[in-house]
Amino acid sequence: MIECGIFILLLLLFLAIVRQFSMFSIGLFILCLGFIALRFIASIDSVPPISL
Amino acid sequence: MNISEREPTLDSLPVRLQWCLLHLYILGICGILLAAFFVQFGLGDAPCTLCLLQRCCMILAALGPTWIIATATGTSASPLENLSRGFGISVIASVLGLTISARQILMHIAPGDPGFGIPIFGYHLTTWSFIIFWVILLISGTTLLFSRSLAPTAKSQLGRYSKATLALLGSLIFANVVVVFFTHGAFAPLVQTP
Numbered sequence: 001m002i003e004c005g006i007f008i009l010l011l012l013l014f015l016a017i018v019r020q021f022s023m024f025s026i027g028l029f030i031l032c033l034g035f036i037a038l039r040f041i042a043s044i045d046s047v048p049p050i051s052l
Numbered sequence: 053m054n055i056s057e058r059e060p061t062l063d064s065l066p067v068r069l070q071w072c073l074l075h076l077y078i079l080g081i082c083g084i085l086l087a088a089f090f091v092q093f094g095l096g097d098a099p100c101t102l103c104l105l106q107r108c109c110m111i112l113a114a115l116g117p118t119w120i121i122a123t124a125t126g127t128s129a130s131p132l133e134n135l136s137r138g139f140g141i142s143v144i145a146s147v148l149g150l151t152i153s154a155r156q157i158l159m160h161i162a163p164g165d166p167g168f169g170i171p172i173f174g175y176h177l178t179t180w181s182f183i184i185f186w187v188i189l190l191i192s193g194t195t196l197l198f199s200r201s202l203a204p205t206a207k208s209q210l211g212r213y214s215k216a217t218l219a220l221l222g223s224l225i226f227a228n229v230v231v232v233f234f235t236h237g238a239f240a241p242l243v244q245t246p
Contacts, residue, residue: 014225018118018222
């Protein structure tokens, strides 16, 4: 669900950029970036198959 | 003065090359997204969470040049400011994408590990993704280095090639929304151990 939401946000960001809503675009960009980063951090719950 | 009243200016060669590069940049990422669809549906290699996040970062990186092209028709900001903002978006997106792909590569660095997915031209998709993000960073950094002489001049309206490029990118983002929704469902779990 989160991935689908991120893609929807990216589509909104694309439309905002094309329509030249500058401040709204910057806000959406930060939101997209934050969600991707959070999803990435949340995925780091598995231990890599390397034992040091 | 109104944008539409501006006299058409003859762009210098570097500015024209830069304008072409912006379109090639977007078209290149569109090609990569299409290739990802081919691997997913043609070769039957379903993406994992990290793969989809790298795809998101690639789209986000393509939105930088989209910003520059879209704002070339006139905003309150100067062309130099728009160029810097556009490539700033690309740099930030690439750094995040690079981090995600590096993490996925490191998960399969142990000797004997077959890696995740099907190798394409000898490399796994995550390795290709790592290389592509590096190239995006290099292009963005080089352009920012010469930004003063490469900033596009204001245009009265976008040409048909520009509109077609932006439409292709928009269609691919929409296609990704549809594909992710229908292949992975609203709440279906993705491959959690990429």
